[in-house]
Amino acid sequence: MQIINEEKIFADKIDEEIKIEPKDWMPDQYRKTLIRQISQHAHSEIVGMLPEANWITRAPTLRRKATLIAKVQDEAGHGLYLYSAAETLNISRDEMLKQLHSGKAKYSSIFNYPTLTWADMGAIGWLVDGAAIMNQVPLCRCSYGPYARAMIRICKEESFHQRQGFEILLTLSKGSKAQKQMAQDAINRWWWPSIMMFGPNDDASPHSKQSMEWKIKRFSNDELRQKFIDVCAEQVKILGLVLPDEKLKWNEETKHYDFGEINWEEFRNVVNGNGPCNKERLEARVKAHEDGAWVRDAAAAYSEKRKSREQKAVA
């Protein structure tokens, strides 16, 4: 009998674009990387509901309100798909929630910024969901099967998120002077944090290379960021507004937009817990979990009751 070299089988699968499935052998580090990435991603979807939930009760029309509720509900769904995908790697839901609630786990730092006006709902949809989509589309081809499948479902749902955001900004941009200014102000505040969502520059991103080799990542942080900037620089013209970057300029040679220096100091600060809303977000999440305990208890008690009734009926 042939000795099976598991590492070689794994490497061949990666080479041949064959998905890795939960029961397949995989290197420890591959498993750990995926658990970290998928659970952080799940946490981001869940915490990401908070800045927008802030505006559900204050949406300007019923149509906007229904849309915002549907979007926030989608984000909850995305969190659940991703938690399930992470669980296939042998980490429990409970453990992941503990990591989030204790502050040990990270989530996307973009959600640590406040949502000050209604226009922020537009800027978040257009820029934050837009950046997320740019990141997520290549993840649909990620080498780990359950993650890739979750991402396909998520990407299908995301496209309305970005479109509704752009529609909000477009409406404001055609409104009164004050409304147009409100839209511009939201873009000014969300632009830089949005392009930070792609993560540190390639030369400062230690895990990137290995993740690319494992085909978890398909494009580098800087490649995706550039693509996003190129797209947004054109889209913003339709709004008749501007991106807050004086150095943003089309470069005929590179066929890309040049852009200004990113404030990585701010990025690190927010990641390390010192953003404007880090504390508030975590507290809100923990409170929601604790306040929901009675619902979980009631559901468990009800199912116990139903079970014992069924048993009596059989006896």
Next chain:
Amino acid sequence: MSNHDWPLWEIFIRSKNGLDHKHAGSLHATDAQMAIENARDVYTRRMEGVSIWVVESKYIHASNPDESSSLYDPANDKPYRHPTFYELPDELKNM
């Protein structure tokens, strides 16, 4: 029973009448009824299905990926199971 005791369920969804149920994902629930209700919210927010099956994950038995060659190889040397194996004249229509 605390939250982490809730069993895991695999969700299968029939997207249209006449089609097979297809695996959609998994979720936690206390019992089958709750699993169906949660699956409705988590997996069919956009009319993705007309029927939902839920199976507690522990009841799913899977083939071992390491044995896949011995499990599926025998079919490889039986090309006569496929219609293209048979050489027939072009004049033959409707077959």
